[in-house]
Amino acid sequence: MRALIAMGERTASHVQALEACHAVLHGTGVHFALVQRPDIDLEPADPAHAHDVLVRVHGFSCNYREKGRLLQAARREGGGYLVLGSEFAGTVVKVGAAVADLRPGDRVFGNGAVDATDAHPGLSTQRASQELQVLPRAKLMRFPATMPFATAAAFSVGAQTAYALVRRLRAARGDQIAVTAASSNTSLFAIAALVARGTTCTR
Numbered sequence: 001m002r003a004l005i006a007m008g009e010r011t012a013s014h015v016q017a018l019e020a021c022h023a024v025l026h027g028t029g030v031h032f033a034l035v036q037r038p039d040i041d042l043e044p045a046d047p048a049h050a051h052d053v054l055v056r057v058h059g060f061s062c063n064y065r066e067k068g069r070l071l072q073a074a075r076r077e078g079g080g081y082l083v084l085g086s087e088f089a090g091t092v093v094k095v096g097a098a099v100a101d102l103r104p105g106d107r108v109f110g111n112g113a114v115d116a117t118d119a120h121p122g123l124s125t126q127r128a129s130q131e132l133q134v135l136p137r138a139k140l141m142r143f144p145a146t147m148p149f150a151t152a153a154a155f156s157v158g159a160q161t162a163y164a165l166v167r168r169l170r171a172a173r174g175d176q177i178a179v180t181a182a183s184s185n186t187s188l189f190a191i192a193a194l195v196a197r198g199t200t201c202t203r
C-alpha cells in the first residue's frame with residue numbers, strides 16, 4: 001500500500017520514493033514522498049479483530065495541526081518521518097466477525113468523536129494517507145453515495161467540531177451570532193451549522 005510521508009533532508013536522502021516534492025514552510029525545508037509500505041490485512045475470524053474493519057482509503061486530508069507535526073519531523077536532528085493524514089474517506093474491504101452493520105463496498109469516513117465513555121476517543125487515525133486501515137467499527141461512519149470521496153475526506157472533523165460547538169452554544173432560532181476567523185475551515189463549518197439552526201451569523 002502507498003502512504004504520504006513528510007521528513008527533513010537527512011531522511012529524504014535515503015527514502016525510496018514513488019514520487020517526491022519539496023517545500024519551504026516557515027523557513028524549514030520539508031520533503032514529501034509517496035512511499036510503498038507493506039500491506040496490512042484483517043482476518044475476520046480472529047477474535048482480536050472481531051470489532052474491526054479493513055478499509056481501503058480513496059481520499060485523505062491533512063488538518064491544521066499537521067503543519068506543526070510535520071515541521072517537528074522535518075526539524076528533528078535524529079531524522080525520521082511522519083505519515084500524513086488526519087481524515088480519510090474509503091470503502092470497506094472486510095469486517096470482523098462481530099461487525100453486523102457494515103459490509104464490503106460501504107463508503108465510510110472517520111468518526112472523530114471525543115467521547116470520554118468511548119474506548120477510542122478522538123481521531124480514527126493519524127496516518128490517514130495509508131491506503132489500508134484496520135480500525136474499530138466505532139471509529140467509522142457511513143456517508144452517502146452522492147458525496148464525492150474528496151469531499152468526504154475533509155468533512156468529518158470540521159462537521160463534528162462545528163456541531164459540538166453549536167450544541168454547547170444552545171443557540172435559538174433568531175439569535176444573532178458573531179463568528180471570528182470566518183475564513184477558517186472550522187468557522188465555515190460552524191457558520192453552516194448555525195445557519196441550519198435558523199440563527200443569523202455576522203462574520
Ligand SMILES: NC(=O)c1ccc[n+]([C@@H]2O[C@H](COP(=O)([O-])OP(=O)(O)OC[C@H]3O[C@@H](n4cnc5c(N)ncnc54)[C@H](OP(=O)(O)O)[C@@H]3O)[C@@H](O)[C@H]2O)c1
Pocket residue numbers: 063064065157158161181182183184185186187
Ligand atoms: N476538535 C478540535 O479540537 C479541532 C477541530 C478542528 C480544528 N481545531 C483547531 O482549530 C484551529 C483552526 O483550524 P482550521 O482547520 O479551521 O484552520 P484553517 O482553516 O487553516 O484556518 C486558520 C485560521 O487562522 C487564521 N490565522 C492563521 N495564521 C494567523 C496569524 N498569524 N494571526 C491571526 N490569524 C491567523 C487564518 O486567517 P487567514 O485566512 O486570514 O490567514 C484562518 O482564519 C486550529 O488550531 C486547529 O487545530 C480543533
